[in-house]
Structures are given as C-alpha cells and as structure tokens.
Amino acid sequence: MALYLPLTLGFGLVCLQLALVFFAYLSVLNASRDVGRWVAVHPHTLDATTTATIRSRLPSGLNSGALAITISPSCTALVNNKCTNRPVGARMAVTMNYDLSPHLFLPTSFRLGDMTVGLPTTLPAYTLNMAVEPS
Numbered sequence: 001m002a003l004y005l006p007l008t009l010g011f012g013l014v015c016l017q018l019a020l021v022f023f024a025y026l027s028v029l030n031a032s033r034d035v036g037r038w039v040a041v042h043p044h045t046l047d048a049t050t051t052a053t054i055r056s057r058l059p060s061g062l063n064s065g066a067l068a069i070t071i072s073p074s075c076t077a078l079v080n081n082k083c084t085n086r087p088v089g090a091r092m093a094v095t096m097n098y099d100l101s102p103h104l105f106l107p108t109s110f111r112l113g114d115m116t117v118g119l120p121t122t123l124p125a126y127t128l129n130m131a132v133e134p135s
Contacts, residue, residue: 032096036128043086043132066099095127
C-alpha cells in the first residue's frame with residue numbers, strides 16, 4: 001500500500017491536470033470557430049469592439065484575460081461604416097492564443113532522476129480561415 005498509493009495518487013492528479021488542459025483546448029477551439037463565424041458575418045466592426053464582444057461571450061471555463069485574439073486583416077477605422085480591408089469574399093484569419101496558467105495546479109516541470117518532463121503553459125495558436133460574407 002505504501003508503494004502503490006503515491007503512484008496512484010500521482011497518476012490520478014496528472015490525469016486530472018491533463019483533463020483540465022484538454023477541456024481548455026476544446027473550449028478555445030469552439031470559441032475560435034464562433035469568433036471566426038461572427039467576424040465573417042459582421043466584418044464591418046472595429047477589432048476593439050469585436051474583441052470586447054468576444055470576451056464577454058466566452059465559455060465559463062475560459063479566462064478572458066488569458067486569451068489573445070488576432071484578426072487579420074485588421075480593422076482599426078471605418079470608412080462610410082465599412083472596413084476597407086474586409087470586402088465581401090476576402091479571406092480573413094482569426095488566431096487565438098491561450099495561456100494555461102490559470103488552469104494548472106501541478107508544477108510545470110517534473111524531475112525523475114536525470115529525466116525532466118515539462119508541461120506546456122500555453123496552448124498552440126489556433127488559426128481559423130474564413131471568407132467575408134455579404135452583410
């Protein structure tokens with residue numbers, strides 16, 4: 001019991017940590033699809049307004065402060081209530097980066113003898129490409 005309990009507890013905690021990371025990953029994927037669709041339908045919205053709207057609609061499992069949203073081509077000013085960088089049919093990309101630090105409760109690196117195992121602290125950037133739709 002003294003040998004297996006620490007191993008079982010450690011394995012259980014690692015599984016729980018990876019489940020939280022995977023849940024955050026799936027939430028970011030779903031949020032980026034929603035963001036890409038929203039921007040494709042509402043292309044004539046300033047990026048600051050779009051980002052604020054997106055942050056207010058994030059799933060409850062995501063921390064809005066840990067999320068970085070990049071929309072390309074950017075829209076920083078409107079001309080006649082239109083964004084000149086986003087004509088109908090233009091290709092646009094939404095990239096989301098997420099910092100996992102709020103979800104991590106285990107140390108990010110483990111050392112077992114000479115071997116060191118590290119956990120990522122950020123998710124890989126996820127980019128969604130869409131075309132601007134007529135509004």
